[in-house]
Amino acid sequence: MRLRLLPLSDRPLRVAVVGSGPAGFYAAGALLASDPPAEVDMLERLPTPWGLVRLGVAPDHPKLKEVSRAFEKIAARPGFRFFGNVELGRDARQADLAELYDGVVYAVGAQTDRRLGIPGEDLPGSWSATELVAWYNGHPDYQHLEFDLSVERVAVVGAGNVALDVLRMLALTREELASTDATDASIEAIAGSDLEELVMLARRGPAQAAFTTPELKEMGELAGADILVDLAELELDPVSEARLEGDTNARRNLEVLREFAAREPAGSPRSVRLRFCVSPVAILGDGRVEAVEVVRNRLVDERAVPTDERETIGCGLVFRSVGYHGVPLPDIPFDEDTGTMPNDGGRVLDEAGEPIPGLYCAGWIKRGPTGVIGTNKKDATETVELLLEDARTGKLPRSDAPADALVDLLVERGARPVIYAGWEAIDALERSRGEPLGRPRVKLCSWDELLAAATES
Numbered sequence: 001m002r003l004r005l006l007p008l009s010d011r012p013l014r015v016a017v018v019g020s021g022p023a024g025f026y027a028a029g030a031l032l033a034s035d036p037p038a039e040v041d042m043l044e045r046l047p048t049p050w051g052l053v054r055l056g057v058a059p060d061h062p063k064l065k066e067v068s069r070a071f072e073k074i075a076a077r078p079g080f081r082f083f084g085n086v087e088l089g090r091d092a093r094q095a096d097l098a099e100l101y102d103g104v105v106y107a108v109g110a111q112t113d114r115r116l117g118i119p120g121e122d123l124p125g126s127w128s129a130t131e132l133v134a135w136y137n138g139h140p141d142y143q144h145l146e147f148d149l150s151v152e153r154v155a156v157v158g159a160g161n162v163a164l165d166v167l168r169m170l171a172l173t174r175e176e177l178a179s180t181d182a183t184d185a186s187i188e189a190i191a192g193s194d195l196e197e198l199v200m201l202a203r204r205g206p207a208q209a210a211f212t213t214p215e216l217k218e219m220g221e222l223a224g225a226d227i228l229v230d231l232a233e234l235e236l237d238p239v240s241e242a243r244l245e246g247d248t249n250a251r252r253n254l255e256v257l258r259e260f261a262a263r264e265p266a267g268s269p270r271s272v273r274l275r276f277c278v279s280p281v282a283i284l285g286d287g288r289v290e291a292v293e294v295v296r297n298r299l300v301d302e303r304a305v306p307t308d309e310r311e312t313i314g315c316g317l318v319f320r321s322v323g324y325h326g327v328p329l330p331d332i333p334f335d336e337d338t339g340t341m342p343n344d345g346g347r348v349l350d351e352a353g354e355p356i357p358g359l360y361c362a363g364w365i366k367r368g369p370t371g372v373i374g375t376n377k378k379d380a381t382e383t384v385e386l387l388l389e390d391a392r393t394g395k396l397p398r399s400d401a402p403a404d405a406l407v408d409l410l411v412e413r414g415a416r417p418v419i420y421a422g423w424e425a426i427d428a429l430e431r432s433r434g435e436p437l438g439r440p441r442v443k444l445c446s447w448d449e450l451l452a453a454a455t456e457s
């Protein structure tokens with residue numbers, strides 16, 4: 001099929017947005033609100049939209065998940081179509097989309113995790129936080145995982161909000177979990193487990209921790225777990241002390257941590273211990289995780305430098321939470337080091353550093369796995385502004401494919417797309433299952449259940 005440059009007024013711009021997380025929806029919103037409005041087809045590998053808002057954000061944070069209301073409003077605008085259960089790379093490729101659309105915005109997030117690169121990392125019982133998070137949130141690809149929660153101590157490596165999510169979720173009581181949309185299996189496993197102590201291992205000091213103060217404070221408000229912090233680990237070197245001057249989050253974190261350290265434990269069934277300046281150097285065990293060996297670090301200009309001091313912490317499970325990482329898609333440039341698509345403000349660049357006409361990215365695959373949900377709005381809007389500028393200045397290849405060409409292509413490939421009405425049927429069923437129990441929803445979490453609910457609409 002030929003690509004040609006049409007004057008912008010001929011017909012609305014047609015854009016494919018790949019991925020339906022915050023970045024995808026904010027990009028779609030900006031496109032649909034442009035003048036004249038563009039038409040957007042959103043392609044998503046799961047039958048359900050919202051990306052990490054559904055499958056990453058912790059189930060005990062329902063208010064944060066309500067951002068999906070804004071996404072629902074975007075989906076209701078004329079010119080928007082959703083094609084779930086369509087995976088780029090499997091059901092369609094970039095070359096297909098380049099023929100069918102004037103522009104393509106990739107908002108596929110960061111689908112895998114960073115590794116620690118230490119011995120023992122692959123022992124049974126050593127997991128990524130990604131896996132646990134996807135499991136308790138009902139991601140259909142992760143429901144077969146079996147976390148042995150019969151152990152007494154768990155180590156969580158990392159000091160960001162995801163690490164705190166993992167510690168908190170594992171520390172919640174049955175009552176605290178009961179009103180959430182965590183899967184029934186995970187509620188049963190966590191509430192019925194033998195866990196006694198959850199230990200966070202932060203590589204650097206408290207002033208450098210990435211977690212934010214409201215999330216940290218919550219750790220001190222758990223019904224069934226004491227928070228334990230050793231005052232000695234909160235001592236700051238002069239450089240860290242200086243950081244507090246200009247870093248409000250670090251300053252507030254320190255205040256909260258000092259208050260935690262001064263607390264007398266209440267003797268709760270579980271405890272969450274926050275450790276600083278320790279890095280795992282090996283995960284130990286005979287056939288499964290039995291301990292983690294850590295080295296004490298000292299800070300040199302805020303960098304962690306290992307000392308000779310080592311310690312072995314007995315634990316039956318390790319969760320590494322040291323960052324997410326993007327995965328490459330076929331035929332699209334990818335930077336392995338950063339896990340992102342090389343880009344300039346969202347214009348995807350070729351090997352020579354030149355923008356590839358019609359190819360854009362937004363969200364975590366554009367800037368890496370940082371920032372909160374709202375960060376993706378500015379990020380996606382920036383991308384869309386460049387796309388619209390390219391359209392105005394004639395730099396966008398314009399497709400002469402008919403509007404329904406994607407449907408034909410998917411049928412030809414044997415794909416079974418879930419359209420927005422299908423997702424609404426899933427949504428209604430999940431909410432109706434949750435309502436009598438006082439829960440926001442009871443999620444369908446197998447592919448079969450999801451696809452069956454979608455096709456019954």
Ligand SMILES: Cc1cc2nc3c(=O)[nH]c(=O)nc-3n(C[C@H](O)[C@H](O)[C@H](O)COP(=O)(O)OP(=O)(O)OC[C@H]3O[C@@H](n4cnc5c(N)ncnc54)[C@H](O)[C@@H]3O)c2cc1C
Nearest residue numbers: 019021022023045051052056087088108109363364372373
């Ligand atoms: C565990 C966790 C907890 C978090 N908690 C919070 C929080 O409490 N508050 C907050 O503000 N932020 C939170 N965040 C951050 C927030 O979720 C991210 O900023 C945001 O989701 C990134 O948006 P995105 O659209 O780039 O990626 P994602 O949300 O990951 O969306 C990407 C979408 O692309 C789809 N996709 C991937 N590959 C393909 C493909 N090949 N074909 C088609 N579709 C594809 C995925 O299925 C997914 O739906 C959290 C993040 C994590 C990991």
